[in-house]
Amino acid sequence: MSDKADKDDKPKGKGKMGLILVAVAMLVVGGGGAAGAMMFLGGGHSEGHEPKGPQLVRKGEVDPYAPPAGEGEEEGGGGHEEHGDGGDEYRTAYYTFKDEFTSNLKDSDALVQLALACSTRRDGRVLQWLAKHELAIRSNMLSVIADTHEDDMFTIKGKDKLQKRLTKTINDVLTKKEGYGGVDAVYFRTLIIQ
Numbered sequence: 466m467s468d469k470a471d472k473d474d475k476p477k478g479k480g481k482m483g484l485i486l487v488a489v490a491m492l493v494v495g496g497g498g499a500a501g502a503m504m505f506l507g508g509g510h511s512e513g514h515e516p517k518g519p520q521l522v523r524k525g526e527v528d529p530y531a532p533p534a535g536e537g538e539e540e541g542g543g544g545h546e547e548h549g550d551g552g553d554e555y556r557t558a559y560y561t562f563k564d565e566f567t568s569n570l571k572d573s574d575a576l577v578q579l580a581l582a583c584s585t586r587r588d589g590r591v592l593q594w595l596a597k598h599e600l601a602i603r604s605n606m607l608s609v610i611a612d613t614h615e616d617d618m619f620t621i622k623g624k625d626k627l628q629k630r631l632t633k634t635i636n637d638v639l640t641k642k643e644g645y646g647g648v649d650a651v652y653f654r655t656l657i658i659q
Contacts, residue, residue: 517644517645518587518644518645518647519585519587519588519589519590519591519645519647520587520588521555521587521588522555522556522558522586522587522588523554523555523556524553524554524555524556525556526556528556528558528588528589529588529589530588530589530590530593531588531589532589532592532593553586555586556586557584557585557586557649558584558585558586558589558591558592559582559583559584559652560582560584560585560591560592560595560596561581561582561654562580562581562582562583562599562603563599564603565578565579565580565655566578566579566580566581566603566606566607566610567579568607568610568611569611570610570611570613570614570615570618570658571611571612571613571614571615572614573614573615575615575618575658575659576658576659577610577613577656577657577658577659578655578656578657578658578659579610579653579654579655579656579657580653580654580655580656581606581631581651581652581653581654582651582652582654583595583635583648583649583650583651583652584648584649584650584652585647585648585649586649587647590643590647591639591645591646591647591648594642594643594647595635595648597642598638598639598642598643601638601642602634602635602638602639605634605635605637605638606631606634606635608634609627609630609631609634610627610631613630618658619658624653624656628650628651628652628653631651632649632650632651635648635651636648
């Protein structure tokens, strides 16, 4: 009888090991399937995630963050816009600074008075942030203007350089305050040197 009992025990041992291997295999396959399903349905970190920060707005598209309409304008800021057939594929929105900038120039007795505006091709959040942080932006822009030589104000190259420095300054403030810049360029509305 002991021989018969030994033979019955051996197959049971193999059966348990096989059962364990099958269970482990099912866990591996099931876990891989679950991970794949999560990635397919958007649970994973793949290319399909929504990009951060303000997005470029194509001409003719609705800006979900457009500033509210002013008096006499349609909803969304200015009514229906007509765009040309050529040029940039993205629309450009402008922000005009409320007051003029007046500053001394570096190593000079001269004063400069500037009226400035800037542009963005990104959604209306950039315009909202410009208005929200105008005080901090103005302060930093005045420092940049005061660090400009008088000679630079008389050449196109010097003015271009100043515009690029001002653009960088605005984007630095917005990045510090909101995590994203978004201003493409600064423009002179008026420029007077005395």
